[in-house]
Amino acid sequence: MPLAGFTAALHRWADPQHKDWFAYTMYHRAAQDAVAASLGARYGVAFQPDDILLTNGVFGGLSLLLTLLVNDGDEVIFPTPPWFFYESMTLMAGGTPVKVPLRPPRFDLDVAAIERALTARTVAVIVNSAQNPTGRVYSADTLRALGELLARRSAANGRPIYLLSDEAYSHLVFDGVKFHTPTAFYPHSFLMYTYGKTLLTPGQRLGYVAMPPTMPERQERRKLILAAQMIQGWTFPNALMQYALPDLEKQSIDVVDLQRKRDRLVGALRDMGYELGTPESTFYLLVRSPVPDDCAFCDRLAEHNVLCLPGSVFEAPGYFRVSITASHEMIERALPGFRSAR
Amino acid sequence: MPLAGFTAALHRWADPQHKDWFAYTMYHRAAQDAVAASLGARYGVAFQPDDILLTNGVFGGLSLLLTLLVNDGDEVIFPTPPWFFYESMTLMAGGTPVKVPLRPPRFDLDVAAIERALTARTVAVIVNSAQNPTGRVYSADTLRALGELLARRSAANGRPIYLLSDEAYSHLVFDGVKFHTPTAFYPHSFLMYTYGKTLLTPGQRLGYVAMPPTMPERQERRKLILAAQMIQGWTFPNALMQYALPDLEKQSIDVVDLQRKRDRLVGALRDMGYELGTPESTFYLLVRSPVPDDCAFCDRLAEHNVLCLPGSVFEAPGYFRVSITASHEMIERALPGFRSAR
Numbered sequence: 288m289p290l291a292g293f294t295a296a297l298h299r300w301a302d303p304q305h306k307d308w309f310a311y312t313m314y315h316r317a318a319q320d321a322v323a324a325s326l327g328a329r330y331g332v333a334f335q336p337d338d339i340l341l342t343n344g345v346f347g348g349l350s351l352l353l354t355l356l357v358n359d360g361d362e363v364i365f366p367t368p369p370w371f372f373y374e375s376m377t378l379m380a381g382g383t384p385v386k387v388p389l390r391p392p393r394f395d396l397d398v399a400a401i402e403r404a405l406t407a408r409t410v411a412v413i414v415n416s417a418q419n420p421t422g423r424v425y426s427a428d429t430l431r432a433l434g435e436l437l438a439r440r441s442a443a444n445g446r447p448i449y450l451l452s453d454e455a456y457s458h459l460v461f462d463g464v465k466f467h468t469p470t471a472f473y474p475h476s477f478l479m480y481t482y483g484k485t486l487l488t489p490g491q492r493l494g495y496v497a498m499p500p501t502m503p504e505r506q507e508r509r510k511l512i513l514a515a516q517m518i519q520g521w522t523f524p525n526a527l528m529q530y531a532l533p534d535l536e537k538q539s540i541d542v543v544d545l546q547r548k549r550d551r552l553v554g555a556l557r558d559m560g561y562e563l564g565t566p567e568s569t570f571y572l573l574v575r576s577p578v579p580d581d582c583a584f585c586d587r588l589a590e591h592n593v594l595c596l597p598g599s600v601f602e603a604p605g606y607f608r609v610s611i612t613a614s615h616e617m618i619e620r621a622l623p624g625f626r627s628a629r
Numbered sequence: 630m631p632l633a634g635f636t637a638a639l640h641r642w643a644d645p646q647h648k649d650w651f652a653y654t655m656y657h658r659a660a661q662d663a664v665a666a667s668l669g670a671r672y673g674v675a676f677q678p679d680d681i682l683l684t685n686g687v688f689g690g691l692s693l694l695l696t697l698l699v700n701d702g703d704e705v706i707f708p709t710p711p712w713f714f715y716e717s718m719t720l721m722a723g724g725t726p727v728k729v730p731l732r733p734p735r736f737d738l739d740v741a742a743i744e745r746a747l748t749a750r751t752v753a754v755i756v757n758s759a760q761n762p763t764g765r766v767y768s769a770d771t772l773r774a775l776g777e778l779l780a781r782r783s784a785a786n787g788r789p790i791y792l793l794s795d796e797a798y799s800h801l802v803f804d805g806v807k808f809h810t811p812t813a814f815y816p817h818s819f820l821m822y823t824y825g826k827t828l829l830t831p832g833q834r835l836g837y838v839a840m841p842p843t844m845p846e847r848q849e850r851r852k853l854i855l856a857a858q859m860i861q862g863w864t865f866p867n868a869l870m871q872y873a874l875p876d877l878e879k880q881s882i883d884v885v886d887l888q889r890k891r892d893r894l895v896g897a898l899r900d901m902g903y904e905l906g907t908p909e910s911t912f913y914l915l916v917r918s919p920v921p922d923d924c925a926f927c928d929r930l931a932e933h934n935v936l937c938l939p940g941s942v943f944e945a946p947g948y949f950r951v952s953i954t955a956s957h958e959m960i961e962r963a964l965p966g967f968r969s970a971r
């Protein structure tokens with residue numbers, strides 16, 4: 288069930304405190320303050336409240352930034368296997384998608400491959416750490432190398448290459464792995480966050496775009512982003528969700544329990560002979576299909592009442608994706624199916 | 630204060646009824662059913678629940694439709710004085726804005742002028758009845774003439790000219806004037822509605838796009854709209870608001886009281902010598918500025934603590950806009966200021 292604290296926050300802030308409680312809302316100051324304080328405590332970076340631009344999740348933040356930054360024919364680099372919507376959203380903004388494969392088996396960011404993919408038309412690089420669906424969290428060294436590369440190539444291009452950092456899973460990290468925000472390593476960065484994963488409530492659209500204090504010309508950018516959010520269709524989060532944000536910022540699903548489910552599934556699947564890495568984050572395991580056709584194998588799993596997503600659907604043919612958000616009971620019930628299908 | 634029923638609906642639906650209560654939500658069936666039933670009862674048109682596409686208000690609906698329909702260089706006709714965002718949203722979608730003046734003093738729709746503005750590149754005509762800021766509600770005869778014109782010119786163009794009907798104020802009509810939805814008079818129509826005006830809660834984004842049953846190829850269009858709402862950044866209303874919609878559909882601010890405020894202000898301003906029509910809807914009076922420079926006159930009003938919007942801001946120079954959503958007490962307090970400024 289959804290977190291009790293989440294429901295409590297909705298009730299708490301549903302009661303109007305003045306006549307304009309549900310009036311047009313852009314950025315609720317207390318929400319901006321809460322985010323800036325939280326980012327400061329997490330990353331030691333002094334994000335300013337004015338640079339917290341509230342959006343309808345990462346979905347809304349990415350749409351906003353692509354619309355603002357991309358002109359027809361500009362290239363947007365993103366990793367593959369990617370989140371489902373990077374490609375279609377890039378196309379919708381008039382951009383040209385450029386995919387750079389992550390390096391199996393660990394699916395690390397391939398900075399050298401990104402370097403080869405950069406051109407004079409590159410306007411943005413989308414980075415997703417912790418990465419969906421591979422569960423990889425990028426190291427500070429990797430992110431530093433990426434930042435140095437982008438700085439060098441921006442200078443050569445005579446215009447900035449923006450780093451769009453999709454941090455949807457940043458609060459769901461296992462094993463005490465340290466999450467570094469990529470925006471700490473490169474000035475022309477936008478941090479995109481959603482509360483939908485941390486709270487398992489993606490139907491209540493809430494998130495933000497944050498500009499690090501190193502970003503140049505922030506005052507002008509704030510105005511552009513505000514105007515774009517209006518013209519895109521008043522894409523600010525609902526007033527109620529903005530009021531609730533400071534309460535929600537402190538909440539999370541039980542990450543220790545999620546890690547326990549990960550451990551149970553990773554261990555059991557390996558014992559059965561499946562090949563898979565150990566994700567450091569996200570809701571997923573990425574497992575090698577025992578037969579080349581991952582769709583056929585997922586059909587076979589389905590015959591054993593186990594539902595998995597074939598990798599071919601998200602540019603990872605030969606793999607399938609297992610969700611670890613199911614209950615412990617469901618996971619135990621699924622294990623015999625995994626065994627029989629193999 | 631916001632309606633007690635509005636707050637009650639938020640509380641009622643904030644409590645999760647199952648584990649997926651706040652999961653990704655597209656179109657909640659009960660909300661679609663409630664809207665279709667309400668439109669049927671109001672207009673005698675058999676809107677189908679599947680054709681009710683829930684959006685973040687008219688803002689979201691218009692952004693969605695312009696993005697879907699407009700290709701670079703396509704022309705979008707809309708009336709002037711217009712709602713603030715028609716022009717910028719048309720430009721954002723890659724379209725060319727074409728403005729057709731409403732005819733003062735009554736600000737009726739000028740079908741002959743629209744006819745002259747139509748070209749082979751016209752892709753859409755935005756109609757706003759009841760019209761913001763003039764308060765005019767268009768007659769069935771006017772809308773029938775518009776529908777016939779668009780049908781004729783669509784046939785000549787060999788592609789449809791879409792009618793985008795902004796009906797934000799359709800539930801706030803005075804004097805028993807009959808509101809006709811423009812979509813009843815022309816098949817290639819989209820009805821756009823928001824609950825933000827009727828409930829005075831624009832911060833809680835909720836509305837819809839509805840296709841009348843006369844619209845051709847509705848099944849294919851539903852799929853396109855669904856995909857566009859995902860790719861635009863998951864622009865479906867929050868789950869909570871969708872659950873609440875059937876309750877909210879029955880609610881409204883007190884229109885009789887709003888009409889009383891209109892009557893008090895219209896009468897008092899006319900007695901002072903101001904020239905103004907009697908709006909049949911909306912939150913506004915459009916008043917002739919006693920001096921040619923409406924900005925200067927609004928400055929003078931502000932010196933008397935009366936805040937009005939100069940018409941120059943919304944393409945109605947020589948006029949100013951008075952809001953009637955203030956309390957009765959505020960209205961009485963403002964009257965001496967209106968008298969002194971004249």
